[in-house]
Amino acid sequence: MKATDKKVALEMRGAHNAMKYCSQCGGPVTLKLPEGDDRLRYVCEACRVIHYQNPKMVVGCIAQWESEILLCRRAITPCIGKWTLPAGYLENGESVQEGARREAYEEAQAVVVELQPFALLNLSFISQIYFMFRGRLPRREFAPGPESLETRLFREQDIPWDDIAFPVIAETLKLFYSDLPGGNFSFHLKDVHQDKNLILC
Amino acid sequence: MKATDKKVALEMRGAHNAMKYCSQCGGPVTLKLPEGDDRLRYVCEACRVIHYQNPKMVVGCIAQWESEILLCRRAITPCIGKWTLPAGYLENGESVQEGARREAYEEAQAVVVELQPFALLNLSFISQIYFMFRGRLPRREFAPGPESLETRLFREQDIPWDDIAFPVIAETLKLFYSDLPGGNFSFHLKDVHQDKNLILC
Numbered sequence: 001m002k003a004t005d006k007k008v009a010l011e012m013r014g015a016h017n018a019m020k021y022c023s024q025c026g027g028p029v030t031l032k033l034p035e036g037d038d039r040l041r042y043v044c045e046a047c048r049v050i051h052y053q054n055p056k057m058v059v060g061c062i063a064q065w066e067s068e069i070l071l072c073r074r075a076i077t078p079c080i081g082k083w084t085l086p087a088g089y090l091e092n093g094e095s096v097q098e099g100a101r102r103e104a105y106e107e108a109q110a111v112v113v114e115l116q117p118f119a120l121l122n123l124s125f126i127s128q129i130y131f132m133f134r135g136r137l138p139r140r141e142f143a144p145g146p147e148s149l150e151t152r153l154f155r156e157q158d159i160p161w162d163d164i165a166f167p168v169i170a171e172t173l174k175l176f177y178s179d180l181p182g183g184n185f186s187f188h189l190k191d192v193h194q195d196k197n198l199i200l201c
Numbered sequence: 202m203k204a205t206d207k208k209v210a211l212e213m214r215g216a217h218n219a220m221k222y223c224s225q226c227g228g229p230v231t232l233k234l235p236e237g238d239d240r241l242r243y244v245c246e247a248c249r250v251i252h253y254q255n256p257k258m259v260v261g262c263i264a265q266w267e268s269e270i271l272l273c274r275r276a277i278t279p280c281i282g283k284w285t286l287p288a289g290y291l292e293n294g295e296s297v298q299e300g301a302r303r304e305a306y307e308e309a310q311a312v313v314v315e316l317q318p319f320a321l322l323n324l325s326f327i328s329q330i331y332f333m334f335r336g337r338l339p340r341r342e343f344a345p346g347p348e349s350l351e352t353r354l355f356r357e358q359d360i361p362w363d364d365i366a367f368p369v370i371a372e373t374l375k376l377f378y379s380d381l382p383g384g385n386f387s388f389h390l391k392d393v394h395q396d397k398n399l400i401l402c
Contacts, residue, residue, distance in 0.1 A: 021223065055258060127294060
């Protein structure tokens, strides 16, 4: 492999969020290969700090009320007007189950109980890891939060498959409805690949 | 709640990595509550960019060879000389299973196959999420990588419980040996709390 090919390969592996200045000293940063490392990192030219970047976790849940599940219609970009499961970025200091409960409350003003781990979905192409739960609504109470236009319970036959916001959400729902008939839910691990032909929203 | 109490409560929820300068424009950042948010964030005073900070994922595995499992003795801080499972930070562009396989190869020069999700452990007090697999060594081949002093297979009765590097690793091993007798491995979700009386290494 030529040196330039190697650099391109390393850059491909990095999937960096652009960074221009050091968050510690304000000096300029450069993308380079630190000694003993095999990935390009932003390194400060002034104070030599190496800035590591890592994937973000998204947590969410499928909340059941009897035989129906709760979906939210998005009020924000991307995919305004499309349906999704309540989910969002995990925050510092939170457990994954706390994050999933918070998102259900923020997006659908819904209390969700009895959370069970259901699936981890890798979205490596955007460095996101989705961790999804199954849960139960103890009361038939929900309403749109500030990020939702509408919240609604759906029976399986009414799921708006053509209007689901993201492929990862459609994939989660498919796994759920595949397990549902037997009532035998297993934990799923799945890679969701970027579909270049897909218009996302 | 007084305004100062509220600020302290919000700071507690943040668990921020200190940041002084904006990585986009080099301007000074301030910890403040953006409009419509409920968490303090670093916000650039010059370009107004909000810098979100999120938990990091650590991925690793319990690699089995017949009735033994693979441990590594750490050559690096923290906990030099203590035993651990091969595990490390998930990198951008990686799936969790790719990350776990990479860490096994880097730390123990071991190829691990048939990875099965085993446990997610929340370390909320340091904003880390551990995702651990079970796996199998197809060959009895391993050796210390640059971050290990020694790599070894252990039978259950020989596990050096008093010399395990981190509580999260001891917890993972306990869950594994609890499932092992019945051969019925389930997926575990667990919170690991900071033990203030515990000297870590």
